[in-house]
Amino acid sequence: MTDTTILSPNLQRLRGFIADLTRLVEEHGDDEAAVLPAGRKLLAGLIATDDWLPDAYAQPDPVHYRQYLLHCDPYERFSVVSFVWGPGQRTPIHDHTVWGLVGVLRGAERSQRYDLQAQGGPPVAFPSEILDTGAVEAVSPRIGDVHAIANALPDRPSISIHVYGGNIGAIRRSVFDPLTGQRKPFISGYANSALPNLWDRSQPVPTAA
Numbered sequence: 001m002t003d004t005t006i007l008s009p010n011l012q013r014l015r016g017f018i019a020d021l022t023r024l025v026e027e028h029g030d031d032e033a034a035v036l037p038a039g040r041k042l043l044a045g046l047i048a049t050d051d052w053l054p055d056a057y058a059q060p061d062p063v064h065y066r067q068y069l070l071h072c073d074p075y076e077r078f079s080v081v082s083f084v085w086g087p088g089q090r091t092p093i094h095d096h097t098v099w100g101l102v103g104v105l106r107g108a109e110r111s112q113r114y115d116l117q118a119q120g121g122p123p124v125a126f127p128s129e130i131l132d133t134g135a136v137e138a139v140s141p142r143i144g145d146v147h148a149i150a151n152a153l154p155d156r157p158s159i160s161i162h163v164y165g166g167n168i169g170a171i172r173r174s175v176f177d178p179l180t181g182q183r184k185p186f187i188s189g190y191a192n193s194a195l196p197n198l199w200d201r202s203q204p205v206p207t208a209a
């Protein structure tokens, strides 16, 4: 086995995850109560081994966290995104409007959930939670859709893999002012213009040493 083989990302793992998720949404459609627990298990399996994410989708930016699209279902039933957080980087308080799963692949993240007040005013914070490598968290309008996520490590990047019940970068959603609760519409987009090539299956499968 050459060094090149050892360093090549194991895209088979990502390809298998996407196939499993496709089967899941094919079977359960938008039945979130069925998709979330099964999707959580699949995502936990994907992030249990950190050998598959290509370096191009693991690069932090000096100023802003990055969101790289890894795959979008052709019917936009789900998308898979790698979020890369430099030290000190965080999201604003935001919603999703679709179900979402957050799984930490590398490092650790701080998750802060919020309740919006019906009469307006600042969003009410729940106690924050640390998500260590391997942890998976779910969000949705049904179970709680408003949160903020930050890198919990002061000195190095963290990376999480997110799965959403739609093409998340194209969905119109909201950020919220922490002091006033004022809602501002946003569409996140993606940092990348090219996707990982999951389909070059010409490389031989490495054999165990």
Ligand SMILES: [Fe+2]
Binding pocket: 094, 095, 096, 147, 149
């Ligand atoms: Fe989020």
